[in-house]
Amino acid sequence: MHVADVRPPALRIRGASMRFGPRLVLDALDLEVEQGQVHALLGANGSGKSTSVKIISGNHEPTSIERFELSGEQVPRPAGVQDMQARGLRTVHQELGLVEELSIAENIALGRHYQRGVGGRIDWRRTRAAVAEALELVGLHRAPGVPVARLAAWERVAVVFARAMYGGLDQVKLLVLDEITSALPAEEVARVMEVIGRVKNHGAGVLYITHRFEEVFEIADMITVLRDGKIIHHGETSEITPAELVELVAGQAIEPHAPREATRTESVVLSIDKITNSRLSGVSFAVGAGEIVGVIGRAGCGRSAIGRVIFGLESIRSGTVSVAGQGIPAGKPWRSLAAGIAYVGQDRRRAGTISGASTEENLTIGALSGLTRFGWLLRRREGELADTLITRCNVVPPDPRAPIETLSGGNQQKVVVGRWIPREPKVLVLDEPTEGVDVGARQAIYALIHEQAAHGCAVLVLSSSIEELTTLCDRVLCLVDGEVSDELSGGSLTVQAIESFLLLRVSSGNTSAQKAAS
Amino acid sequence: MNQPSLDVPGQPRQTGPEAADERARLSYRLRGGAKTTNRWWTRYAVVLVLIVMAVIFSITNSTTFPTVANFQIVFGSNSVTMLLALASLPPLISGDFDLSVGYNLELSAVLLAVLTGEHHISLGLAILITLGLGALVGLVNGILITRIGISSFIATIGVGSVLSGISLYLTNGNVLIQGIPHSLETFAQDNAAGVPDIVWMAAIIAVVFWIAFEHTPYGRRSLAIGLSPRSAQLLGMRVANLRTTAFVISGLMSAIAGVIELGYVGSVSSGVGPSFLLPAVAAGFLGATTIKVGRFNVVGTVIAVILVAIGVSGLELNGVPNWVEPVFDGAVLVIAVGSSRLIARRAERT
Numbered sequence: 001m002h003v004a005d006v007r008p009p010a011l012r013i014r015g016a017s018m019r020f021g022p023r024l025v026l027d028a029l030d031l032e033v034e035q036g037q038v039h040a041l042l043g044a045n046g047s048g049k050s051t052s053v054k055i056i057s058g059n060h061e062p063t064s065i066e067r068f069e070l071s072g073e074q075v076p077r078p079a080g081v082q083d084m085q086a087r088g089l090r091t092v093h094q095e096l097g098l099v100e101e102l103s104i105a106e107n108i109a110l111g112r113h114y115q116r117g118v119g120g121r122i123d124w125r126r127t128r129a130a131v132a133e134a135l136e137l138v139g140l141h142r143a144p145g146v147p148v149a150r151l152a153a154w155e156r157v158a159v160v161f162a163r164a165m166y167g168g169l170d171q172v173k174l175l176v177l178d179e180i181t182s183a184l185p186a187e188e189v190a191r192v193m194e195v196i197g198r199v200k201n202h203g204a205g206v207l208y209i210t211h212r213f214e215e216v217f218e219i220a221d222m223i224t225v226l227r228d229g230k231i232i233h234h235g236e237t238s239e240i241t242p243a244e245l246v247e248l249v250a251g252q253a254i255e256p257h258a259p260r261e262a263t264r265t266e267s268v269v270l271s272i273d274k275i276t277n278s279r280l281s282g283v284s285f286a287v288g289a290g291e292i293v294g295v296i297g298r299a300g301c302g303r304s305a306i307g308r309v310i311f312g313l314e315s316i317r318s319g320t321v322s323v324a325g326q327g328i329p330a331g332k333p334w335r336s337l338a339a340g341i342a343y344v345g346q347d348r349r350r351a352g353t354i355s356g357a358s359t360e361e362n363l364t365i366g367a368l369s370g371l372t373r374f375g376w377l378l379r380r381r382e383g384e385l386a387d388t389l390i391t392r393c394n395v396v397p398p399d400p401r402a403p404i405e406t407l408s409g410g411n412q413q414k415v416v417v418g419r420w421i422p423r424e425p426k427v428l429v430l431d432e433p434t435e436g437v438d439v440g441a442r443q444a445i446y447a448l449i450h451e452q453a454a455h456g457c458a459v460l461v462l463s464s465s466i467e468e469l470t471t472l473c474d475r476v477l478c479l480v481d482g483e484v485s486d487e488l489s490g491g492s493l494t495v496q497a498i499e500s501f502l503l504l505r506v507s508s509g510n511t512s513a514q515k516a517a518s
Numbered sequence: 519m520n521q522p523s524l525d526v527p528g529q530p531r532q533t534g535p536e537a538a539d540e541r542a543r544l545s546y547r548l549r550g551g552a553k554t555t556n557r558w559w560t561r562y563a564v565v566l567v568l569i570v571m572a573v574i575f576s577i578t579n580s581t582t583f584p585t586v587a588n589f590q591i592v593f594g595s596n597s598v599t600m601l602l603a604l605a606s607l608p609p610l611i612s613g614d615f616d617l618s619v620g621y622n623l624e625l626s627a628v629l630l631a632v633l634t635g636e637h638h639i640s641l642g643l644a645i646l647i648t649l650g651l652g653a654l655v656g657l658v659n660g661i662l663i664t665r666i667g668i669s670s671f672i673a674t675i676g677v678g679s680v681l682s683g684i685s686l687y688l689t690n691g692n693v694l695i696q697g698i699p700h701s702l703e704t705f706a707q708d709n710a711a712g713v714p715d716i717v718w719m720a721a722i723i724a725v726v727f728w729i730a731f732e733h734t735p736y737g738r739r740s741l742a743i744g745l746s747p748r749s750a751q752l753l754g755m756r757v758a759n760l761r762t763t764a765f766v767i768s769g770l771m772s773a774i775a776g777v778i779e780l781g782y783v784g785s786v787s788s789g790v791g792p793s794f795l796l797p798a799v800a801a802g803f804l805g806a807t808t809i810k811v812g813r814f815n816v817v818g819t820v821i822a823v824i825l826v827a828i829g830v831s832g833l834e835l836n837g838v839p840n841w842v843e844p845v846f847d848g849a850v851l852v853i854a855v856g857s858s859r860l861i862a863r864r865a866e867r868t
Contacts, residue, residue, distance in 0.1 A: 313751070337754030345752045352752070356745040356812065365742055366753055368735035377733050 008072025010035045010174045010205025011056065015066035018051050018229075025051045026062070027229040033174060033205040033222075035071075038196065040208045040216045040237070042249050043226035044438045049209055052226070053178050056207070057091045058084035071173040088173030090164035092180055094436070096156055098148045105131040105144035108163045134162040139198050153184050154191035161195055165202075175199060176207045179436060181215060187298050187464070187502065193219050211438055213242055213249075225249055250439040267324075269458035270341075270427045272310070275319035279305040280482040282319070287427070287458040292449065294461045294469035296498060297479030303462045304346060305482070307431045310460070311343035312336040323426055340426030342366075344417055344433060346462075352416040353404045360386035360400035362415050367422035385422060393418035394444050410441025417448050428452050431462045446472055466498045560861050564808035564818070564854060568825045575832035582835050586712065594707075594714035596827040598623075598779045601720055602794050603801035603819050604727055605771030608764035610802045610814040611731060613744035614670035616765060618659060618678035619772040619798055624791030625681045626652050626776025628688050631786050635697030649773045655681065656769020660762030678791075685788040695785040706781030716778050723771075728816040740764060741813065796844075797826065800851045807858035826850060 011033040018026035026048045033039040043049045054060040058081040068075045070087050079087075098107050105124075108131050109115075115130055117123030131144040140158040148156060157180055165172055177196070181189045189212070196219055200206050208220060216223060217237060225233040225248045233240070233248050240248075271286040279302040287293045297303050308314040310321050312333040321328050323339045336343075345352060354362050363386045364371065371381045386400045393414040395407070404412060417433065430449070434442040449472065453459050463469050469476050476493055478486035478501045488497050576584040602619055609616040626648045633644040655677065662673040708715050731737035743750040743757055751757050775794075780786050804825070805818030829850065830843045 311752075311754070333751060333754040334756050343752060343754075352749060354742045354746045354749050357742065361738070361742075365738065368738055372735060375734050376729070377735055377738065 007035050008069070009033060010037075010071055011207065012067060012069040012072075013056070013065070014068075015064065016052070016055055016062045016068070017064045018048075018055065018060065019063040025229050026055070029226075029229075029231065031207075031224060033207050035173075035205050036200055036203045037221040038200055038206040038208050038219050039222045039224065040210065040220035041224050041226065042210070042213075042216065042245070044249055044440055047226040048229040049226055050178075051229075053091070053176055053207075053209060056084075056174075056176060057081060057089065088171055089176065090172055090174070091176040091178065092157075092160050092164065094179045096160045096180075098156055098159065100149040101147060103145045103147050104135070104142060104151075104159055104162075107148055107159060108134060108144075108166050130166065131162070134166040135159075137165050137198070137202065138162045138195050140195075152188065154188040154195070157181075157184075157192050158195050161199055165199070172204045174205045174207065176209075178209045179211065181210060181212060189215065211436060213245055216245070217242060246439055269324055269456075270310070270460065271322050272306070273320045273322070275306075275309055275316055275321065276482075277305070277309065277314065277316040280309065280316075283479075283482060283484055284319075285477055285484055287460055289456045289458055290453050291475070292453050292459040292461060292473045294463060294473035294476040295479055296463065296466070296469055296476055296502070298502060301479040302482040303464075303479055304431050306479075307343060307345075307429045307460070307462050310336065310427070310429050311341055313343075340423075342420035342423060342425035342428050344420070344428075344430040346431040346435065353412050355405055357404060358400060359390070359395065359402045359404055359407065359415060362404045363389045363400075363419050364422075366419045370422065389418045389421060392421065393448060408438075408441075410437040410444075413437050414441060414444055414448070417445055421448075421452075424455070425452070425457055427458045427460070429460045429462070432464065433461065434463075434465070434468060442468075466495050466502075469498065470495050560811050560858065561809055563857075564804070564821060564825060568821065568828060571825075571832060572828055575828070575835065579832070579835045583832060588831065588835075590709065590712075590714055592827050592831045593717045593824075594782070596823060597714065597716040597720045598775050598782065599794060599797050599801070599827070600820065600823045601723065601771060601775035601778060602798035603805075603823050604720075604723060604816070605768045605775060606798045606802050607727065607814060607816065607819055608731070608740065608767045609670065609761075610799075611737075611744050612740045612761050612764045613747060614663060614761060614764065615799070616656075616659065616674050616768045617671065617795065617799070618655065618674040618681060619768060619775075620791035620793070620795030621678035621681040621685070622652055622655050622769055622772035622791075623776040623779060623794055624786075624788065625655075625685045625688075626773040627780040627786040627790070628685045628694065628788065630777055630780050631694040631698055632688050634699050635694060638697070641699045641702060645777055648777060649770060652773020652776070653766050653770040655772075656766040657762065659769065660765035663765070664758035664761050682788065682791060685791070689786075689788045691788065693785050693787040698780060698784060702777070702781040703784050706778055716782060719778070723774075724816060724820050731816055736760075744814070797823075797847055800847065801826070804851055804854050807854045811858060 009032045011031065013029060013031040016026060016029040016031075017024065029048070029052060031039075031041070031052070041049055041052065051060060055062045055065075058079045061078045065077070068077070068079070070084075070089060073087070075084070075087065099110070102110070105128050109122075109127050115123045115126035117126070128144045135142065135144065135158075138158045138161045140155060140162060142151070142155065148159065151159065160180075161175075164175060181192055184192065193215065196206060196208070208216075210216065220237050223233065223235060223237055223240065223245070224231055225245070227248075267289045268286045269289045273284050275283045283302070283306060285293070295303050295306060305314055309316055309330065312328070312331050312335060315331045321330065321336075323341060326339060328339050328341075329335050333343075354365060357365075360383065364382050367385065368377060368382075371378050371385065383400065389395075390398045390400060395411050395414050395418070397407075404415065407415070413433065417430070420428065428449070433445055433449070437445065449459055449461070461469065461472055470493060473493070475487060475489040476498065477484045478488065478498070486501055488494075488501075572584075582588060602623055605619045605623075606616050629651060630644055630648045633639045633647060634641060639647075659670075659674055659677055662668045662677070663670045668676075706716055710718060731740065739750070739755055740760055742753070743755065743760055747757060779790070801819050801822040802814055804822035805816075805820070806812065806814045807818070808821060809815050809818040826847055829846055833842055833846060834840070
């Protein structure tokens with residue numbers, strides 16, 4: 001029998017190694033997650049984080065492992081995914097796996113089990129009651145019958161947590177959260193943090209994987225940092241500063257970004273005039289050659305819509321988009337493209353890369369017309385272009401044949417940005433360019449953006465990251481309810497200024513409150 | 519316990535291009551595609567099966583199988599299938615099905631027979647009308663699918679059914695054999711340099727397809743649309759137009775196949791379409807398991823048609839009853855696609 005106050009750790013791993021062919025991806029990993037604690041597992045892309053998660057969740061069988069215990073109980077090997085679930089492991093990925101059209105209750109019961117009534121039919125009353133109980137645990141005050149499609153992003157995360165808790169909290173020993181916030185705007189992340197706090201208070205151990213260091217300092221009790229499959233740091237969160245942590249993860253000191261020389265010129269390249277549609281109400285602004293302009297605002301402010309309108313992906317009711325004085329017809333991406341606009345969308349996984357194609361094919365797809373002779377695509381010139389771009393964007397691995405899915409998120413994003421370089425765009429619009437991207441890749445992407453601006457490109461960055469906007473941009477436009485309400489530049493462009501805008505300006509407006517209610 | 523080790527704060531590992539890498543890049547460029555799915559033995563397994571089969575039949579049926587006459591028959595009689603397989607390919611590449619190709623072929627053959635046999639329109643004009651109608655059917659398919667948003671599966675099966683009804687109306691259930699122009703039959707049944715005319719024709723069209731779909735920006739864009747339609751849109755491609763174009767090409771090619779079918783057989787009746795559909799679409803899928811593994815590709819499709827043709831011919835020469843043919847067709851398709859799936863899954867794991 002255990003002594004009452006010596007609770008076994010939720011997870012204990014000793015000497016876990018994983019070898020893929022000649023590559024040692026994970027080298028004798030030791031990891032302990034205490035009950036009721038949040039343990040952050042950090043590392044750059046390719047450091048062995050994902051492999052660790054896959055071993056814990058039962059997806060990968062490690063090449064060797066000395067001990068593997070959940071809540072003090074030895075896990076038999078090989079452990080399958082189902083087996084680990086039965087033993088009290090719950091994994092939540094960024095792809096939440098919710099069915100939009102179904103209700104909260106249906107989504108939760110689908111993954112687990114429905115409460116059954118006479119003859120095996122679903123007893124909806126009891127199912128709803130059990131679901132309501134799980135929702136209470138995570139602090140989501142929504143009726144179980146509400147369709148998931150109507151929920152905000154953080155509420156969806158809460159639903160997935162509730163799904164993990166459904167059927168009894170005592171059955172959940174360890175919750176693995178794998179980059180769940182990387183696609184969320186900053187303001188929603190705070191709500192997710194609250195939910196995690198609640199889960200942890202119920203006594204489960206939480207293994208937290210993320211690229212956002214602010215979250216780590218907000219929520220984690222312990223930190224483990226991996227590099228090249230080895231643990232290079234382990235300790236309590238209070239023992240380390242953010243700067244030290246960044247350096248550990250990136251493997252080198254990241255120089256604080258030099259404030260850009262204002263390259264603002266007289267010539268306006270991109271100009272937006274009174275654009276109105278379902279999400280925007282009279283947005284007007286201009287971006288000059290060589291200028292980097294950011295747009296920020298709370299979720300639902302229409303930030304992404306601006307980018308989609310400029311590239312012709314969304315229709316408008318009135319207003320004009322023009323490049324170098326030339327009006328561009330709305331709703332026709334190919335016309336926007338021909339006018340010199342390049343666009344990098346937000347959802348890289350589903351809509352950025354061409355999955356099933358190689359790195360080379362992804363890099364050259366935007367510039368094929370320039371690689372032909374009499375209509376024949378010249379493979380040699382295509383290859384040269386791909387090699388050049390791989391070097392310039394520092395894509396790792398530097399292998400044009402690598403299927404694009406095998407690249408890390410950061411490197412995929414380098415490709416998605418880099419493929420526009422040969423077109424020499426006049427306007428570059430980026431929506432959340434470094435979402436879910438590690439520190440090193442983020443710097444590489446910033447360098448690419450700066451380079452484009454230096455060549456006279458007008459750059460528009462739509463982002464929810466305050467830090468990104470202050471380091472990258474010459475000017476930042478603050479958006480409220482589809483309207484530009486404020487502009488920050490020069491000395492007034494600070495983290496504090498943006499934060500106070502987000503907090504004060506938005507919550508005081510009556511219109512925004514009305515919209516949120518509807 | 520856990521050591522906060524003082525690892526050398528090294529730079530991110532640079533795996534520079536080495537000699538072996540360079541060689542691999544070159545070979546990649548010659549064949550295209552992404553590397554994990556393109557090991558040589560997976561790329562050429564189907565070709566190997568084809569060669570082994572041909573060798574076996576040449577031994578077991580040494581007097582009947584490896585003869586010029588037999589090859590003229592085998593290739594000639596499969597030219598229509600080849601044309602129809604090529605017809606179904608463009609929509610497959612850009613991510614859609616065209617299940618109307620068989621019915622389109624049938625209606626084209628029927629229409630040509632009616633125009634020339636009953637209405638005595640000159641062959642040239644009749645062919646022009648037939649091809650125009652075929653392309654129009656493709657355009658209708660494309661509009662239904664890209665502008666209205668019906669799934670290609672449903673739209674083309676529906677359109678196909680309508681086409682088969684029209685064929686039935688035009689033939690009134692009879693076999694059309696009267697007044698089919700001799701010049702068409704001569705062309706479809708003659709040889710040039712020992713090879714049937716229609717084989718030459720199918721070969722030339724296959725080369726045109728190979729260039730268009732694998733060596734031009736147009737082909738690469740179609741492929742991108744098939745792989746990731748949303749990415750293609752974000753790249754500023756005219757996705758709807760390119761998909762519609764694929765259906766127009768498909769319709770036109772089906773009509774060409776119908777014209778050749780009429781000339782080769784010398785008669786047509788309603789109901790021939792469906793028997794061409796499965797072998798044609800199957801050839802596309804079987805072709806995707808070879809040459810450029812995991813992608814619909816022209817060379818693979820051609821090889822697939824030849825594989826099935828040789829297999830069936832060899833079996834028939836060995837006195838295997840005719841019900842074996844569809845069984846062989848289906849089995850080859852399922853086995854080839856199934857094994858390539860398994861190989862791909864294993865490649866993912868390592």
